Amino acid sequence: MKNKNISRRKFINLSGSGMLAGVGAVSGAGVLLPQFGCSPKSKITAGEVVDRIKKEVAIPWREVTVDTIKGAGTLDIVVTGITTSFMATLDVLKKSVKAGNNFILAHEPTFWTNLDLGEGLEDDPLYAYKQEYIKENGLFVHRFHDHWHARRPDGINEGWMKVMGWDTYKYDEANKIYELPEEITLLDYAKDVKRRLRSDSVRVVGDPKLIVKTVGRGSNKVLRGGAPIADVVIHYEPDRENNNVEWERDIVASGQKKGFIIVSHNRREEDGMDNCARWLRTFISEVPVDFIPSGDPFWRTT
Structure with a gap:
């Protein structure tokens, strides 16, 4: 036979x-x-996966947290495969079903608000559609935000450092800036960021010909306290463009030789969930663990 x-x-x-x-x-x-x-x-339940995550993340699990079950899943579901992703978008859910993964570990909200409780969405047809899709396909969706950031090292930043190559750069701890291997123009460095992050939505403030040697990591908060020390700062998802970006433009107009690169929240953090998949594989062997990117949400006309 x-x-x-x-x-x-x-x-x-x-x-x-x-x-x-x-x-x-x-x-x-x-x-x-x-x-x-x-x-x-030969099998493992969703509850057992969650328990292992809580143990291996090696920090106390918070009583108040957004890291909870989303949708109709229950802890007794037998897991067939695990997906990690920046966000449990409908596209990611569909790709997970196709891959045979019924456990989705998502970093950001499934239902578009930070608390992810469906607040104000009771009569929203898209909310109902997504809930039903999760239920019909027997999916278990769990958020992993607060504790993945609180882990040491921060799991999202660890992924960012690797994809950006910063883990190999000289680090000035006092000023929290990284030294690039060689001088480069702001334009060429922005192109390198675009390539590394696989993004079509990188935006830049500053002189394209500016020579940069040092780089710093910003956030989505408004910068204050004078020009940054680094030649170029990379930040994501400005909370208000008329605050963040216009402040940056005035910094440049005032004569400061500085540059700013703005990326989407997704591009800033998604590689941290690829990092999460690698981490999960160190203590979960019963089922496959796949990183399924949600991808850059933006595209350009040219």
Whole structure:
């Protein structure tokens, strides 16, 4: 009888459903292997995954947190595969279903508000549609924001450092700036940022010909207290463009030799969830763990 190879994911799905119960496996040498079907090691529940995450993140789990279950999932769901992503967008949910993953670990809100409680969305048709999609496909969606940031090192920043190459740069801890390997114009550095972040929505304030040697990481908050020390600061999702960006433009107009690169929130943090997938694989072996990017939400006309 000709042996048929099945993928690890398919085997996990079959064993989790009990379809392999009582069936012996035959190795290439014709040796009967132990039966896997009913072994508790061949499957894991959503609750067990969450418990391992709480243990391995190595910080006290907060009583008040946004890191909770989203949608209709329950902790007793048998996990067939795990997706990590910046956000559980409908596209990510659909790709997860196609991949055979029913556990989605998302960094940002599933339902478009920070608390993610569906506040004010009771009669919203899109809210109802997304809830129903989660329910019909037996998905378990859990947010992982507060504790992934609180971990040491911060799991999101760890991913950012790697994709930006900053983990190899000389770091001035007193001034919290990184020294680039060589001088580069602001325009060329912005192009490098665009390439590294796989983004079509990078925006820049400052002279394109400005020579930069040092770079700092900003946030989405309004900068204050004079010009930054770094030649160029990268920040994301300005809370108010007429505050953040116009302040930056006036800094440049005042004669300060500074540059600012603005990226989307998604591009700033998504690689941190790729980092999360790598982290999960160090202590979850029962099921596949996939990073599925939600991708840059913006595109350009040219």
